[in-house]
Amino acid sequence: MSLKKQALHGFIWTYAEQSGGQIINFFVNIILARTLFPDDFGVLGILYVFITIANVLVEGGMKTSIIRKKNTDENDYSSVFFANILISISVYIIIFLAAPFISDFYRKPEFTLLLRFFSLTIIIQAFVFVQSAILTKNLDFRKQTLMKIPSIFLSSILGIVLAFMNYGIWSLVWMYLTQAFFWALFHWLFSDWKPKWVFDKALFKFHFDFGYKLTIVEILNSITANIYQIIMGQYYTLRDVGYYTQSLTVRQLPISNIYGAASKLLLPIFSKVQDDEARLVNTYQKMLSILMVVIAPILMFIAFFSEQIIVFLYSEKWKLAAPFLFYLAIAGIFNVVYSFNTSVLSIIGDSKLILRIEILNKVQRFIFIIVALILMLSIDYFLFSILLASIVNYLIVDFYISKYLKIKKFLLIFLFLRFLIFSGFSVLCSYVFFNNFKFILIPVLNLALSFFVGALFYVALVYFFNKKTISDLIELVKK
Structure with a gap:
């Protein structure tokens, strides 16, 4: 063989x-x-x-x-x-x-x-x-x-x-x-x-x-x-640890199966184009768009419907885990892009740059934790600090990859925000539909129907404003 x-x-x-x-x-x-x-x-x-x-x-x-x-x-x-x-x-x-x-x-x-x-x-x-x-x-x-x-x-x-x-x-x-x-x-x-x-x-x-x-x-x-x-x-409770770990399990399922599979494509794809600057930039933007168009709406849906998902999966006694899942799901969008960018830099860049980014990542994360403990913040604010740390991670690696690929600094942020806005608006439509048009008495079917409605809005938005990303995604799946 x-x-x-x-x-x-x-x-x-x-x-x-x-x-x-x-x-x-x-x-x-x-x-x-x-x-x-x-x-x-x-x-x-x-x-x-x-x-x-x-x-x-x-x-x-x-x-x-x-x-x-x-x-x-x-x-x-x-x-x-x-x-x-x-x-x-x-x-x-x-x-x-x-x-x-x-x-x-x-x-x-x-x-x-x-x-x-x-x-x-x-x-x-x-x-x-x-x-x-x-x-x-x-x-x-x-x-x-x-x-x-x-x-x-x-x-x-x-x-x-x-x-x-x-x-x-x-x-x-x-x-x-x-x-x-x-x-x-x-x-x-x-x-x-x-x-x-x-x-x-x-x-x-x-x-x-x-x-x-x-x-x-x-x-x-x-x-x-x-x-x-x-x-x-x-500093909090073991129950909070339980809420955190179970919420992390729910969040990681789509990330592992979507980004986990996509990450295996990065090495062969970027190793082939790394010597062609124009093609490298074009490939990077295409891959980032494809990744965002798939992962952002799923994690956004999980965040907005965190309470319904938690109760459906784990029962009513886990209801207080909903805020954990909300913050972790939103943070997951930034984490996926961070992982994607560091993977790309590790292929086309040098190890010293990756080390510098990882050190900055860990330092700022620990700073947020220390501040939260010094101020004796409640668990809700502590969860919010996790989201903030993920956003800062994203901004750090975005700065370096923009510099390395010679892309305008705010161009990638606009690309990221575009899909975030599409996802947010579509999930908001799902949420309104779920709370006002309950045609079916079974909650899980209402949830599935709401997701379908939001997905239709999302596909329509992406098709109208960013049609090329959909054609790129179809082409990638075919290959």
């Missing part, structure tokens, strides 16, 4: 794994949210922060090092494998000893046992880092998908059963623990590679020297990505 066919085959299976896993998780999440309580998901949100950072430490960037090295052999694989196991045990011991202090920090004594038990996933996952790297290196995404989906499905059944048996937060912990177990088990049953009793210090040092830099970056990214859960758990 040619590399091109391998890449296409891999893309299809990767997308199947991503979409299939997300769809299963989404529906399971709905069932669990209706059975459990926001506080349970708040506890999980806090625990998951520590597990995420721990897994970054254990993997240590060495998985990436294995994938990128051309002439890997059994000595490479086995050396990294045993290193991962030893590091995972060490990290687990640290978390085991630190658990009581973390419990004291959040004033939740039950955190100690929960964190110690949940952290076993760190050791379990260390047993499959190398197998997963080998499969990725060989572009064998089909096998990974056929192992990942059953792992999610089987563990989800256990989680749902335990939730109905009133195990509370433990049903979530057991679900994720068994998911890690099945993921590891399937790798050992169906992966062709098994470790040999070999440990080469020189090879370990080679992979570690490459990986530790990535690890530092990933730890900073993990802390930044999870900083809001950490702050909410300490």
